[in-house]
Amino acid sequence: MAVRLSSHPGHVHLIRKLKALGALPAAEETALLDLPVTLKEMAADQDIAADHTRPSHSGVLLNGFACRYKMLPDGARQIHSFHIAGDTPDLISLHLHTMDHGLGTLTPTTVAVIAHEVLRDLMLRHPRLGELFWRDTLVDAAIYREWMTGIGRRTAHGRIAHLFCEMYMKSRAVALANGYVFAFPATQQEIGDALGLSTVHVNRVMQDLRSEGLIATRPERRAAILDWDRLKALGTFDSTYLHMDPVRAA
Amino acid sequence: MAVRLSSHPGHVHLIRKLKALGALPAAEETALLDLPVTLKEMAADQDIAADHTRPSHSGVLLNGFACRYKMLPDGARQIHSFHIAGDTPDLISLHLHTMDHGLGTLTPTTVAVIAHEVLRDLMLRHPRLGELFWRDTLVDAAIYREWMTGIGRRTAHGRIAHLFCEMYMKSRAVALANGYVFAFPATQQEIGDALGLSTVHVNRVMQDLRSEGLIATRPERRAAILDWDRLKALGTFDSTYLHMDPVRAA
């Protein structure tokens, strides 16, 4: 059932995210919100796009959480990124036609599905939007580099601290943080698969961070940062790679 | 001193690379080769673009080797990617204005430096070229994901095997491989910094791979793959992520 993107309240997160990336003129904003999309409600642990497939559509996450991941032949999993409302995680299938990894939901999720041809036409009509989306994929790439740095060279404590800093910054940018509290529904298993750690070790390190008074986690799958400065120092977190300052970027 | 990109023989690697990414019509090829560039000869271990700077130009590697890297406060280094002739490693500065990492040479190198405004104008005139370059940055991102997977979930033997497979495929794509022999001038130290391993361990594992008859390295800084199938299996290498098949991609 085709509706306009603007018909679902989740579109505000996309707009906020694009505005955090750079100037979004009114004409472009209107063109984007007028796009015909299909709303897809998904359960947790479903593939939005499976590895090795060739999608003909891309999606905007309107709510819920998703992740990008790769399964290895021995059953090990590496999670490459977490995605929250406002993200366009499979925009890349517009130019990389065969998926080289999977994209799956972590929680029940609403996705606005848009046909590739519609997106291509939009970007031809509005090159400024094309640039913003390109920029978005480049920020994703910067995040991969940062994770690579963490997995390769940071201790387990530093990696987990860094991840909490990043998820907080991303949530705040789309107004999904309430003070230092934000939704972070990943299990310890998933955090381990993201950071190259075992579940058991994630558990022990998170206990350390909690007992040190750095973070708190709630049964409702929310996280809170209790001491931003010390957490940031522990994870040697420098937000430059998130490229969230549109003023300096302009 | 401004010359045309076509004036340096290294331009052929760029053209080959773009053609491996997708169709490159003659008009676009001509427009690209006519670009005014400045040729810059650089020594080894110099920064093409330093961390935290705001470049106003991007470069094409015409020959030599470079790498993208990040230094951590404790002195540790993570190398994010290796780059060979034909690569455009700092194209991203066109849209991410502040460098969140460094880009440096590994060997003496020739770089064609192009002003951002010239590139922007080129892509407005030729959206098809813009798409190809976007695609190129997406392939780089796919390589980051693959490295992340390796560092997070592969053994040291698997990581090194995978890296040799990747560097061979990249060299072959721009006709810089001779059979299974290709230039790979990274030191064991640099390989370790790329794969999240210590120099000592890289050394021991490479001895294993040599004595197993999988690879050979030559004093002239060339590498040879002696048993492609076993090396590929050891690194669980699947070249999908390099997106090198323009036919299926079209």
Place this chain on the structure above:
DNA sequence: CGAATACTTGAGTGGGGTCAACGCAAGTGG
């Protein structure tokens, strides 16, 4: 032919992995 810059080797160590339970809350169905 020194002086760097790699590459090698050995010995000892530790961060994080594995394996195997156990606790506990939230369904879910009878």
Place this chain on the structure above:
DNA sequence: CCACTTGCGTTGACCCCACTCAAGTATTCG
């Protein structure tokens, strides 16, 4: 409303892959 299941977090014991430190031995190059 209780028995069963399922998913997630937690704990303990043991172990190994890869790291560190320290000392070599080639190469390469001015």
